Amino acid sequence: MSEALQILKKHWKHDSFREPQEQIIDAILEGNDVFALLPTGGGKSVCYQVPGILLQGICLVISPLIALMKDQVENLQKRDIKAIALVGGTSQNDIIDILDNCQFGNYKFLYLSPERLQHDWIVDRLKQLKISLIAIDEAHCVSQWGHDFRPAYLKIAKLKEVFPNTSFLALTASATAKVQVDIIENLAFENPKIFTKSFERKNLAYHVIKTEDKLSKIKQILTKNIQSSIIYVSNRKACLEISSQLNHLGFSATFYHGGLSYKEKEKNRLIWMENKVQIIVATNAFGMGIDKPDVKTVIHIHLPQNLENYYQEVGRAGRNGEKAFGILLTNSSDVKSAKSQFLSVLPDKEFLKNVYIKLNNYFQIAYGEGYNENFSFNLNHFCSHYQFPIVKTYNSIQFLDRQGILTLQNLFSEKIDLQFIIPSKEVIRYMSLNTNDEEIISTILRTYTGIFEIEISVNPILIAKKSNSTGKKVLEAIHKMHQSHVVNLKIHNNDSNITFNEVREDELTINRVSKFLETQNQQKEEKFKKMIDFVEDTSICKNKLLLTYFNQEVKEDCGICSTCISKNKTFDDNLSKLVSELLQANPHSSKEIENKLSISSEETIFALQHLLEKNKIAINSHNKYYLI
Known part of the structure; x- marks a missing residue:
């Protein structure tokens, strides 16, 4: 048994490596630079953690994601492996202490963000460490053609001069052929060993299903597939609503989103991991480090x-090798809603500059000052003060963070957890006795579904806006309800932290990075269009569409996706006739057609698609089909 396999068994309790983990580890141990393109779930971290333990010295891991660094450090510490992270917002004295620990404390892993390499004194301190391996996670960030370019990644190449005899490992889950070449060149790799793993998942069936009644379709899917499932939604409100609706329908479901406390996240994650509930409804905050082999369905x-993002999330199904399903439910209004959600909130140069200047004014930073200054920050208060749209502002600050201009931590943590502890009838009675608070309380009840069943994080500024009130009055109403034993109330510090990594230079700063903003926005628009094409194309195998996007050729149709199944069905002309006759009387929704004709949803969708392609029917503003 190899030493690497012994380490895997000892710390990870696995009997074998996944393809091509062992070959990557061997290449590192032989002293090579390595580039590895491994799809989500391919076990990228093991590729540097195992050799990092075997080699003498400390493994330096460069990662852009603070949450991921913390998660990796915690996981290593649970395995009795000494690891530490150097994240943004850490004072210079604390940085010195951390690096002293690395030098004299027998640590095996040091995680840091690429922005730290911009400080010469930190690089000088790294020179004093016995660096055994340098791993670059999310390596596509080094390429301006990648979907998440960060200029600070370009500084990594300088480490080749500092550590000429140390192996470098570049890891990514998504890189086109052009990006791969760019990564290798920008990191100054010489004759690297290159490993790429196929993106094809032969046991995973990709289904795109058009339906106007998504909850009914979810019920049908989960009744048929009773194994562990994930349902992804785009926002926290939907997370709570869908979870609550599924529980009322008799399923066992929990939820997970970024606004929950660490304790709540862990509790909900564990009951799902241990199969105490069938379903977890989640935003894209859920997924990091999740490796549950028996997930049957991702919806x-x-x-x-x-x-x-879709491939990463849907890829959490079927990791045990058994047949699994990735199901995307869509309706006629989804594209318009998604465009509003994703594209309309992209900041342009002028908006970015305005946010940056106002941030400096907000913290009273003078021109030419502000370097390494740290401030508590409340996004909602900042946006309310300057009348900025929240999501667009968040995207602007996130962009400034990626460019290394500032470092942002713990954004969007809510201040107040609330739960009504008296019956709804008693709440109505309370409102009748407290008429001045009636609109505020009604707004809370309308905005936060499930607030009678569980504690929910609420946003006072949002409530104030919806109820034409003020944040102060909302807080007063909430405290009054708490004192009257109407609600349980928990108050947390919701301040984020912002560290300014550069002195304030206004237009000079923004002009320097604006070209990257334009490129990023263009790429996001193009990538969103590819997502729409994937959904709307009913002629090409879904597996082929996905693999082509990742520059992988495949000749055969998968035979199990929604497109392949539709192609292989013999269309029943009689079914088309029945639907047409039904629509002759009145417009009907797809669900109404399904129920009145007593046919399956697949047959309904198939018939409707056929009639739409023949231009025999159309859909009205009420999402009902009618004869043309």
């Missing part, structure tokens, strides 16, 4: 932003 009820 998306909102369009993902791009195919990279």
